[in-house]
Amino acid sequence: MKKIILLIIFLSPLILSAQIKTIKADVTNDGYNDRIEMGLKSVVVTDLISCCTRRKYTVVDNVENLADIMVDDFHSGAWGNEIAVVTLPNHEYVTQVYGLKGKNVNSLSDPLPGQISFDENEQLFGYKTHTWQGREIQIPWPIIEDAGFLKPALLVQEVETTIVVDTGTTKEIVIEMFTNVFTVVVADTKKKDAVIFLLDNDGTLITQRPIDSEHPMVGTRSADLGKTISLVIDNLQSSTSTTVHYIIKHYIKKLLSIEIRTPER
Numbered sequence: 001m002k003k004i005i006l007l008i009i010f011l012s013p014l015i016l017s018a019q020i021k022t023i024k025a026d027v028t029n030d031g032y033n034d035r036i037e038m039g040l041k042s043v044v045v046t047d048l049i050s051c052c053t054r055r056k057y058t059v060v061d062n063v064e065n066l067a068d069i070m071v072d073d074f075h076s077g078a079w080g081n082e083i084a085v086v087t088l089p090n091h092e093y094v095t096q097v098y099g100l101k102g103k104n105v106n107s108l109s110d111p112l113p114g115q116i117s118f119d120e121n122e123q124l125f126g127y128k129t130h131t132w133q134g135r136e137i138q139i140p141w142p143i144i145e146d147a148g149f150l151k152p153a154l155l156v157q158e159v160e161t162t163i164v165v166d167t168g169t170t171k172e173i174v175i176e177m178f179t180n181v182f183t184v185v186v187a188d189t190k191k192k193d194a195v196i197f198l199l200d201n202d203g204t205l206i207t208q209r210p211i212d213s214e215h216p217m218v219g220t221r222s223a224d225l226g227k228t229i230s231l232v233i234d235n236l237q238s239s240t241s242t243t244v245h246y247i248i249k250h251y252i253k254k255l256l257s258i259e260i261r262t263p264e265r
Helices: 002-018
Strands: 021-025 034-038 043-046 056-060 066-072 082-087 094-101 104-107 124-132 135-146 149-152 155-165 170-177 181-188 195-199 205-209 217-223 227-234 242-252
Touching (some): 034 066, 043 082, 056 094, 170 181, 170 242, 181 227, 195 217, 205 217
Antiparallel strands (some): 043 056, 082 094, 155 242, 170 227, 181 242, 195 205
16 A cells, blocks of 8 residues: 555656646747746746746636637737647547737637648648548648637638549549638548549649558648639559548638628618
């Protein structure tokens, strides 16, 4: 019994430290790093340059299922860096973004799906988890700025289907992109000898899933004007047919305000 108690005492600091995270970054926009600390249920910013008093800001408090914090310039309309607080309420990550201005902590986002991050084009994405035949796929979800808030882009069209590609053949699916959209394409197969790739309308390779890959092909494209892209499944190297599951999602890039005029009397 004594050994068990000693083991619990020894492990307790390890368990506690696994749920605590500290980042040093400038979030008060004074040119000096601050200390951002995630505890078990709270996130607190300490202004390290505010002499003597060490001014503190509580970003969130008494929050269940805190999972992570991140600091970056998530919101182009706000000055400086913001704090992304990640929770895990129901087996799906959710992120909310906060910014400091003066003595105030301001919420700068709706609840965003997944842990947000930037792609190679500096577009902000979250994600939703999709399961197909026991395989979990993270499907990107574009994040947009609207009325001063970060929001999940509006999903306007979705296609999900499964196709079979015969041995020694290729299959091309032409995808029409609409004006003012982000298009997300995800394709997966359990066959390792099939190549899946996404092409721009001029034939430029956007991304591909090579032979022997354990992961799905995930590609995103943005369009200001209407265009087409192509999903291609190459089954030329296989001696058997290939079953491919693919998902195509179209999201609005920018919510356009509509002016409503009242008829004159």
